[in-house]
Amino acid sequence: MHDNEHTEHHHEESFIRKYVFSLDHKTIGKQFLIYGLIMFFVGGGLALLFRWQLAYPDRPLPIIGASQQYIDEGEVVTGADRMWERIYESDKEEWLEVSMPSGVITPEFYNMLFTMHATIMVFFVVVPILVGAFGNFLIPLMIGTRDMAFPILNMLSFWLAVLAAIVMVMGFFVPGGHASAGWTGYAPLSSDPQWTGVEWGLNLWAISLLLQGFSSLVGSINYITTIINMRAPGMTFFRMPLVIWSLFIVAILLLLAFPVLSSALALLIFDRLAGTTFFSATAEGGGDPLLWQHLFWFFGHPEVYILILPGMGIASELVAVFSRKPIFGYRSMVYAMIAIAFLGWIVWGHHMFQSGMRPGLGSIFMTTTMLIAVPSAIKTFNWLGTMFRGSIRFTTPMLHGIAFVSMFVIGGLSGIYMANTPVDIFIHDTYYIVAHIHYVVFGGSLFAIFGGIIFWFPKMYGRYMNDVLSKIHFWLTFIAFNCTFFPMHILGVGGHMRRISNPQQYEFLQGFEGMNIFITMSAFTLGFAQLILVFNFFWSIYKGKVAEQNPWQVNTLEWEAPTPVPHGNFGQIPTVYRGPYEYSVPGEESDWIPQAQPEHAPATSGD
Amino acid sequence: MLQWLPEDVSTFGQGVDNLFHAIYWLTLIVFVLVIGTLIVFLIKYRHQEGKRATYIEGSTRLEIVWTAATTVIVFVLAMFSYPQWNNIKSPTQFPENPDVVVQVSGKQFNWDMTYPGPDNEFGTDDDLVLENELHVPVNAIVHIRLTSVDVIHSFFVPQLRLKQDALPNRFINVWFEATKAGRYEIPCAELCGFGHSGMLGYLNVHAQADYDAWVQERWPQ
Incomplete structure (x- = not known):
């Protein structure tokens, strides 16, 4: 389809080549960023729908839901009632009628909503932005090269991701609805259509993730090759900024982890379409549902670190730059990330403590899992050490960096409860895990993403984002985030199961109605706050204040390139003379020394 | 927060709850210390005119201290958890002769x-x-x-x-x-x-x- 488009617009090749099928790593990075932001709204919107159901179970949605009079007596009162009247009168089975009659979310649709919320946020928002956008934009610029090693593969990686997103969204509109077996797709619920009634929805879910897997694979090969082979003269491994280290480690994790998911998905598709029984233990076939869980989590736990490590890298940049100090313990930061990546391969069983896996294995996985506290603690203390005796600038990116550190502390500490096998018996599959994952992936990764966007925006678009709007967005997000997700710890302690559409069905959860309403109201505030970010982002591309070449006075190489960065990035490839965090060096007049500045030359404004 | 736990009516529930409480206090103390330190640093080391940051590259001694301390805490916690877990879940350790x-x-x-x-x-x-x-x-x-x-x-x-x-x-x-x-x-x-x-x-x-x-x-x- 895209090839046709290409030949048709041959006379406009320059535009198409520049903005659509671009080979330039910076454009591809920006494409991934906008792609991620669009999907962020799809994923967030789904969450708001099911939050409504949790606060007001089986009551019609606001605005599009029918009025109570209409539901009870068929009396048309509001505009929404007229819409529903039309839908019910038509002979066709309309999509809205099946998924939310009169605006009341059905249990089937509820299961699709949370399944797709998680799938989209993990595979189509956080990974594309952290790895696709920041990885593409930053790697060549920060290691001092002109582009990625394989620009065509790079373009392929983006357009595969677009194709995957189209397939994923299409799943909502096939008969039977979308995948509804949770983002973890546990078999046999996922492997046999008779248990959910979902036919092609789940097939498309699997196919889309296969495509996304290829996209990630292609991207990771590119990152690894580029970082190993194309560093500027003098850019040794231990002079690389921590965000590049994090992306390098993540690329290796992606390369090794995604094929495991891909093979599991392939087996799942065989089970669904070809009648095999890899994941079902029936009398006719000798498969095992636990095999799916082992394969999924063997991929899934490294995936969790794929989601957080680049966040750690970005936060490290922000904290060092705005404390005007070297990163405390640079090498131990690198080793801690390698340790987290390594431990990520031997902890997957902690998702399966209650699965029926041999209990002895539970004890082993508990030990390896709790060991992750060690490198996590090293990182946290080193961030604190970086701020110690610094000169902290409270810019908006720094606020996001500080939010990352403090939210990561909560997310890390709440992980200890679940790593502990006896405590996990109670809180497994409750809202405690929902709180934990959101403190790590929203409180962690997303705050790093927001901070990173504002921080590198001047280099991406040559303009600043509006600072007043950025600050409003930050504070609203920070407060609403905590109001949304902190109470979920309490729900979890009360035993509130996840993935239930109506907590009011349970006597022991009656006391949590008020808290669920509070969480939903906070979630709507949180969603609203993100509109500010997106408005600010697109407005600032065209109307933002024009930025100078190195507005934050940063040492790393991306700020050596002119703004806006031309094709090929650097006029002359810079030579690197020192590490990335030489801030406030004693005896120097300036409090920063760019990596590319020759020894013993007077400090200049960085050009 | 732990008053939200449902009533415990099993013989092994107390063991689970004790671990829950222990981890609660452990994480609460760590949280207060870390966030407290963070806030103190943010106030004390905020940017002030004419004051520069101090160039510190790190401290191997501190790295060893917090690596070792965390490792010890982790293993102590694990030691207390194994018996509870085995008691509840290991079929070989179930009480025999069920009623x-x-x-x-x-x-x-x-x-x-x-x-x-x-x-x-x-x-x-x-x-x-x-x-x-x-x-x-x-x-x-x-x-x-x-x-x-x-x-x-x-x-x-x-x-x-x-x-x-x-x-x-x-x-x-x-x-x-x-x-x-x-x-x-x-x-x-x-x-x-x-x-x-x-x-x-x-x-x-x-x-x-x-x-x-x-x-x-x-x-x-």
Whole structure:
């Protein structure tokens, strides 16, 4: 389809080549960023729908839901009632009628909503932005090269991701609805259509993730090759900024982890379409549902670190730059990330403590899992050490960096409860895990993403984002985030199961109605706050204040390139003379020394 | 926060709750120390005109201290956790000679409870199958053969601090001893389809005399 488009617009090749099928790593990075932001709204919107159901179970949605009079007596009162009247009168089975009659979310649709919320946020928002956008934009610029090693593969990686997103969204509109077996797709619920009634929805879910897997694979090969082979003269491994280290480690994790998911998905598709029984233990076939869980989590736990490590890298940049100090313990930061990546391969069983896996294995996985506290603690203390005796600038990116550190502390500490096998018996599959994952992936990764966007925006678009709007967005997000997700710890302690559409069905959860309403109201505030970010982002591309070449006075190489960065990035490839965090060096007049500045030359404004 | 925990009515529940409390205090202290330090640093080392940051590259001694300290805490916590976990979940360590044996089978979207009857054997004529109602005596050791006929379900009794997934074509042994008579909910804790929400059984814990009367009524002799 895209090839046709290409030949048709041959006379406009320059535009198409520049903005659509671009080979330039910076454009591809920006494409991934906008792609991620669009999907962020799809994923967030789904969450708001099911939050409504949790606060007001089986009551019609606001605005599009029918009025109570209409539901009870068929009396048309509001505009929404007229819409529903039309839908019910038509002979066709309309999509809205099946998924939310009169605006009341059905249990089937509820299961699709949370399944797709998680799938989209993990595979189509956080990974594309952290790895696709920041990885593409930053790697060549920060290691001092002109582009990625394989620009065509790079373009392929983006357009595969677009194709995957189209397939994923299409799943909502096939008969039977979308995948509804949770983002973890546990078999046999996922492997046999008779248990959910979902036919092609789940097939498309699997196919889309296969495509996304290829996209990630292609991207990771590119990152690894580029970082190993194309560093500027003098850019040794231990002079690389921590965000590049994090992306390098993540690329290796992606390369090794995604094929495991891909093979599991392939087996799942065989089970669904070809009648095999890899994941079902029936009398006719000798498969095992636990095999799916082992394969999924063997991929899934490294995936969790794929989601957080680049966040750690970005936060490290922000904290060092705005404390005007070297990163405390640079090498131990690198080793801690390698340790987290390594431990990520031997902890997957902690998702399966209650699965029926041999209990002895539970004890082993508990030990390896709790060991992750060690490198996590090293990182946290080193961030604190970086701020110690610094000169902290409270810019908006720094606020996001500080939010990352403090939210990561909560997310890390709440992980200890679940790593502990006896405590996990109670809180497994409750809202405690929902709180934990959101403190790590929203409180962690997303705050790093927001901070990173504002921080590198001047280099991406040559303009600043509006600072007043950025600050409003930050504070609203920070407060609403905590109001949304902190109470979920309490729900979890009360035993509130996840993935239930109506907590009011349970006597022991009656006391949590008020808290669920509070969480939903906070979630709507949180969603609203993100509109500010997106408005600010697109407005600032065209109307933002024009930025100078190195507005934050940063040492790393991306700020050596002119703004806006031309094709090929650097006029002359810079030579690197020192590490990335030489801030406030004693005896120097300036409090920063760019990596590319020759020894013993007077400090200049960085050009 | 821990006052939100449901009442504990099982013999091993206290062990779970003790660990819960220990981790709660441990993480609370760490949280207060780290966030407190962060806030102090943010105030004390905020940018002030004419004051420069101090160039510090790190401290190997500190790195060793916090690596070692965290490692020790982790292993101590693990040491206290192994016995509790094995006590609840390891079939080799279950209390022997159960007073009651029941087969519990998940099925979209009910719990089927099968009693073996007086002959203590499943699959015989005197078996009794009840939908969603499990009856056991108080202060008695109960063994459950947990299974499923379709997808994965999870047997969860919040007040017993007990949760175990039920897998098709597999029998997983679970035990508990309830310490207080009453009627407790048994929700399903693993997504099992559109009826997952509301899949709910009941655990009826009877005083011994009441339980004997119930048995007498079901299997008159």
